[in-house]
Amino acid sequence: MSNRSRVVALLTAAALTLTLAACGSKGSDQDNPAGEAGKPVEGGTLYWAIETQLQTVNPHLNGQDKAVPVLRNAFDSYLYLNEKGEYEPWLAESYQVSEDGLKHTLVLRDGITFSDGEALTADASKANFDKILSETYGSSTPGGLRYLDSINKIDDRTLEFTLTKPDALFSQYLASAGATPLSPASLKLDQTVLESGGPELAGVGPFVITSYTPNTELTFKKRDDYAWAPESVAKGQKAAHLDSVVVRTFPEGATRTGALQQGQVQVSSDIQPLDVPVFEDQKGFQYIRTYVAGTPYALYLNVSKPPLDDVRVRQAFILGSDLDAIIESVYQGAYDRAWAPVSVRGPWADKSLEGWSATDIDKANELLDQAGWTERDADGIRVKDGQTLTVRTVTEAPFVRESREQVNLAISAALKENVGIDYKYEIVDMGSGTERVAANEYEGFDNSYGGADPAAGLDLLYHSDPARGFIARGKFKDPKVDELIDAGRFSTNLDDRLKAYTEFQKYVTEEKFYVLPIYQTQDSVAATDKVKNVFIDAKGQPFGAYTIWLVP
């Protein structure tokens, strides 16, 4: 079997340049406007403002999406996932998967060292996997390692992983920041030091952490001997251009905007929609907006009970919500409508779905009449057998962001006026949310899920297996949904996966009306025009500060 191995997506450098040249996704989504030609300038300190307070700076344990661009500065991965959904070499110089997808052979690139001088060997790498899989480290096993059966060291630079299922999320895990190896000495540090991270940890990235002030600041210094960035990012570059990077957390949006305007920082992530005009198309600044990969912000309909167990009611709900107009009026162009239930970032979204749920009030009313919701109460809400047509979306307060409340209130007004549905958006605390779910006292669940590969999000949001669909609050329990998700996840053939996901997306939208995709989630970065060559990765996030240089 291993004789007939197939190399997964190890592209040549020439082909990569083409990949990146064509990586724009859609319309206003610009990818690398700052990547214009010019001679790199070496040296300098970059100040970078972010919104997120990092929970830990141990890359194995952090788990915050927004922390990845920060941690990338000091922590590399085995593989690099490109815009086409293919894996390229990084710390691994080659990566082969057997025909049945169960044996993954990874050969480490020669000459890689941790920042404490130790070499990245098969033993060092295996020690990391053992640590990550141990019960006492962190709080949960990464989803990508779920079907990992064993790890064997073949020689000093080669590891062979045996899986019990051909899980696409395994390769994705190898490309994630969470898989980055730490030096063997770091793994032996005191538990609290190791778990909280900071300058004590030695990694393999282009920078090393020099200081860490929790919630406030993380500083990095360049590694002169670094030379192993993925080719499609590095394009020949070895060490980083900048001498040092200071990442500052400013939780207040106005503070980030002001600090960038004044040049106190040179880059700021998480620009608030209101502040976009301050930087977009303004002299002296650049504004980069990117869709992020994963699933868009969407509403999942609970099909386990009336009224949404009736597909006609679901269809009417979706057609009557007048979402296009709402997105336009709430965001004024700062966010874009999503149509597919998978992000348009990357190759995964079924773009033919555009317009599938276009507003059709007459049809919606007709469907509700057919479904027997013919009477109306004093407020104009439809009634059947004494029950009003009420749909409650229960959401947990920490996830209410990006003007989601306004969007849902507008949907509520539209549904009441257009079709007589009483739509409620109920914001509760985390504990109460779990209780409401346990009691099945809700009809809708809103969510957006980030992830370079859709398999993780689709498992969580749709799968009927309780060990996989943790937030599958639509309670679809639909064998076809499970089958298509499995076909997409348990295959290492990209074409097969794309096919499964396309069918899946059509099925859950225009056939079953399980989900209403609302807006495309995005990242935004603004910078002064002195900042050159910000690189946006396949997930839609900046690839740290490695590629950046500052012109005087």
Next chain:
Amino acid sequence: MTTISDPAAQTGQAAKTGQPAQTGQPRPTAEPAQSAQPSQPGLSTIEDAPATSTGGRARTLAWLITKRLGSALLVLWIAVTLTFLAVHIAPGDTVSLLLGENRDDPIARAQVISRWGLDQPIWSQYLTYLGRIPSGDLGVSYTLRRPVAELLAQGAAPTLILTFAATVTSLLIALVATLINTAPVRGLRAATSGIQLVVLSLPPFWLAILLLTVVSFGWGWFSIVDQNSWQALVLPTLALAIPMGFYLTQVLSDGVFRAIEQPFAVTARSRGLGPAAVRYRHAFRHAALPAVHLVGLSVGGLLGGAVIVEQIFGRPGLGQLAVSAVTVKDVPLILGVTLVSTAAFIAASTVVDLIGIVLDPRLRRTQGAPA
């Protein structure tokens, strides 16, 4: 919440210890600002101090210190207990908050619960926590995963520097503003108290954002980015000190005006002192006492204000730690911040008591020193 309101404590003291009320110098304690002021723990204990002989002074002092320490411990215990209860009564489930997107993953839940001992009954968690405090073990933060004691040590310095700078600045503001305010110029007081009212009614976060936007981002002064520089301290200090300073100004000015109207002022004038000398040598001293006590109390307010200011200016410190801890119900960190800020408050009120003794000879006598 740390002290019991007892506005009459000071006047009561003088009477109990048999001090004849000094003729022509009624205490300023009857003022409205003063009556809102809770007694300082130490002050109210002074009256209980035995011994008046010189030999008894050492014992008196030891007794005072013991009582002061005892009441400090009591206050700390109450603060921690109330916070512990409040965190557990507040809505939200720590495990879900820690796990976020994975909150419904049963395996992850079980791991988080066993890792942090959240399956223990609440009272047992409480007792375990209290039991560990004496050894300096304040637990490990659920989110930052560092020992809380270490995080507090790192976070306390910037917050205390900020609070101290703000206190000093607010005193300077109050002194200068009171000098201007009480200058014998017709109509001046009306004008200045108008300005005071406007400043006092500004919400603190708004003032902070205003300073940041206008001074730092508009004029380009005092960059906030380098967290260890003095520039980064200026605007947060002003954001805290300006409202505080104007508040003190009100109290101080009121005190000065009141003192000038007292008979002792007339007596002093009749001894040949000029109006300015009466104002600055006598009236100020009288007015200072309530103001100083107010400063002690306001340290608590400044620590609270630091929460907002640190958030807006992106400064490290206890406020920053508190906010992030509260949002995810990181219990050990919340309790740790409570302990440190309560201790800082107690320390500040002790210092204020000492200053009060220096300023007011009557307080010294109540300690047993022969007049």
